Amino acid sequence: MNEHSDEGRPDTLRAPRIVWEFGLRLLLLTDTHIGAAQPLARHAAESDVDLLVDRDPRTGVPRLRATTTAGLLRHGLAERTGDAGGVRALLGPAAQAAGSRAGTSALDVDDSHAELAEGTGVTVRAGTRVDPATGAVRPGRTWRWEVLPAGTVFTVPLRLHVPEAGDEAGLLGLLLLAAAGLDGTGPGRHVGARTGRGYGLVRAARWTARRHDLSGERGWFAYHARTWEQRWAAAAGTADDPEDLAEALTRCLAAAGPAPVADRVRGLAADQTDRRHRAELRLRLAVAERPAPWPPEPGATDPDEAVLRPGLLMIGDAPADARLGEVDRAHRYRPVPGAGDAVDHVPVLGDTALFALVKRIGGRLVRDAAEHLGADPDRWRAWNAYWWGSDAEEGAARGAELPPSTEGLRPRPSRPSPTIAQDGAARGAELPPSTEGLRPRPSRIRLRAAPAITGGAPLTTTRLTVDALFGDAVDGRLFTSDLHCGGGADVVLDVREPDDAVRGMLALLVRELATVPFDTLGSGGGSGNGRLCATRATLTTVSGDGGPAHTVDLLAAVRDPDTEDGRDARRWLAALRARLGPDRPDLTSPAHSTASEEEPYR
Incomplete structure (x- = not known):
């Protein structure tokens, strides 16, 4: 055997017989922060931005590293x-x-560079940590970070090396499964930071595919004679290229000739069962209040969204350039991909503030239920932290003091995979044993995307400060704000590995949002702003074993508990009581469900 022979080498080290070149146009559907590997680029000067996006060190253009894309596909x-x-x-x-x-x-996989939509740019925003217990920003928990706007596109070149012709169908089938979440269905794929708050949702805008057979002289020279610039240009493709990888493969294989390979690829992808056990709660939230108590009396007509009393909403943001000299504050607008390559700026229902709202309501409901059942407070806190996530300072707030060696090591937001909480520890410093248990927990309930508001209208209001003693207006205390009045948004919460107990909590959450709006969103809650009303709510559970999805209309369950939906909800509430009650052993993980709590459709 000579030194150039493939005999005896592992398959992954052999010279490929077939090479597939793919081009993936990855579209950001929501704002995204892809952090830099180091806090500050070597060529950049000091600035007041705490978190920078990753950039090419030569050109300064924002980039998506190949390792990030590979990790997205691997996960x-x-x-x-x-x-x-x-x-x-x-x-x-x-x-x-x-x-x-x-x-x-x-x-x-190669690195890819950002192509910003027309009229957009990398923006610097103020990030905040909202206290779920109060809905207010935690003191000192603010930072400035760079954000890539929705509508940004990354062109990602990929090459699939096939050692033998018999391996082609299997590898293509695996690639189809790895890219399945990029079609925009289900929970989708997220990249970057704060994905649990709706940031970083991505979708494949289009795919290109090209097959090279290197077993012949013509194919070998056709592949190796191309420059990298030519390959990258081909990866960008044209507007006629399909959005689905399976269709791109079908077109290419039909032109190349190996029809049996195409049939095997489709069969392998279709036969694979999606093993993700998940649930998704779909809500229609109106910025409004109900004119009458809900649910209505038996026989009465349930009012629809059109007869609700519109409310005001203010998710604070800096005013637009054209309004800087006219208003002090403005409701938040964010870019959303529109038709073609266009990007529309629309009002949103919030991201961090919205997640903090549902987390606050869920935590209050669980706390009240546990207190009513006479359970140990640590029981409901551990259960609540398991599903909603927790921060390191929450442990310290319950009496655990951070040792001096952790001074300045600020906790990070919850992430899908367990990571070390403190910034200093992430740079290699060992956490002292006394900080064990103060690490943040990832949230298993996640906001899929920052929901855009449809309907309603902007409204400019002016308010003044009234002297509490004399009842007169205070000179110089006049505020003008651009708010949003009315409208509604579709909100999706994804739940990983749900059980009956967490479904019971979500049913109570929907009942709370559909009846009396005790909790408000955004600023001005004391003066009536930020009232939300749920007008539609369905909870769909996917078992992960290939069975059909099970959907329950939670509003119908609240309206009439004697329906099939109502019976499902009552069973979930019984599981929640069993989880929180004092007669159960102390469990911090819902993985130990009893047979009585297992849903029949799982």
């Missing part, structure tokens, strides 16, 4: 299939274990 494939062998075959081992044989990824 999606592993979560969907649970097949560690398939993940290694497509993307190589996640980490080199001691004594294991070296291997490379069959899929190569």
Whole structure:
């Protein structure tokens, strides 16, 4: 065997017989922060921005690293299939274990640079940490960070190396499964920071595919004679390219000739069961109040959204440039991808503030139920933190003091995968044993995207401060604000690995939003602003075993408990009482559900 022979080499180290070139146009559907590997670029000067986006060190253009894209595909494939062998075959081992044989990824990914939509740019915004207990910003928990606007596009070049012709269908099938979440269905895919608050939602805008057979001289020279600039230009594709990878593969395979490969690829992808056990709560929230108590009396007509009394909403933001000299504050507008390459600026229902609202309502309901049942407060706190996430300072607020060695190590927001909480520890510093238990927990209930408000109208209001003693207006205390009046938004909350107890809590959450708006969103709650009303609510559970999805209309369950939806909700509430009540062992994880709590459709 000579030094250039492939005999005896692992498949991943052999020279490929077939190479597939793909181009992925990745569209940001919501604002995104893809952080830099280091706090400040080497060529940049000091600034007042705390969190910068990752940029190309030569040009300064925002970029999406190849490792980030590969991690996105790896996580999606592993979560969907649970097949560690398939993940290694497509993307190589996640980490080199001691004594294991070296291997490379069959899929190569390149860095990609941001293409900002016309009229948009990288913006610097003020980030805040909202206290779920009060709805107010925590003192000192503010920062400035760079954000890529929705509508930004990354062109990601990918190359799939196929060692033997017999491996082609299997590798293409794995790639189809890895990219399945990029079609915009289900929970979708998120990239970057604060994904649990609706940031970083992405979708494949279009795919390009090209097959190179290197077993012949013509194919070998046709592939290797192209420059990198030519390959990157081909990856961008044209507007006629499909949005679906399966369609792009079908077109390419039909032109290349191997029809059996196309049939096998489609069969492999179709036969794979989506193993994700998840639930999604879809809400229609109106910025309004009900004119009469709800639910209505038996036989009465349930009023629709058109007869609700519109309310005012203010999610504070800096005024637009044209309004800087006229108003002090303005409701938040965000870019949203529109038709074609257009980007529309629309009012939104909020991201961090909206998540803090539902978290606050859920925590209050669980606390009240636990107190009514006479349970230990630590029980409901642990259960609530398991689902909604928790921050490191919450442990300190309950009496655990941070040791001096952690001074200045600020906690990070909750993330999907367990990470070290403090910034200093993330740079390699070991956390002292006394901080164990003060690390943040990731939230298993996540806001899919910042919902855009449809309907309603902007409204400019002027208010003044009245002297409490004399009842006169205070000179110089005049405020003008651009608010949003009326309208509504579609909100989606995704739940990972749900059980009956958390479904019971979500049913109570919907009842709270549909009846009396005790909690408000945004500023001005004391003067009647920020009232939300749920006009539609469905909870869909996907079992993860290939069975059909189960959907329950939660508003119908609240309106009539004797329906099938109502019976499901009552069973969930019984599971929630069993979880929080004092007669159960102290469980911090819902993974130990009893048989009586298991849903029949799981």
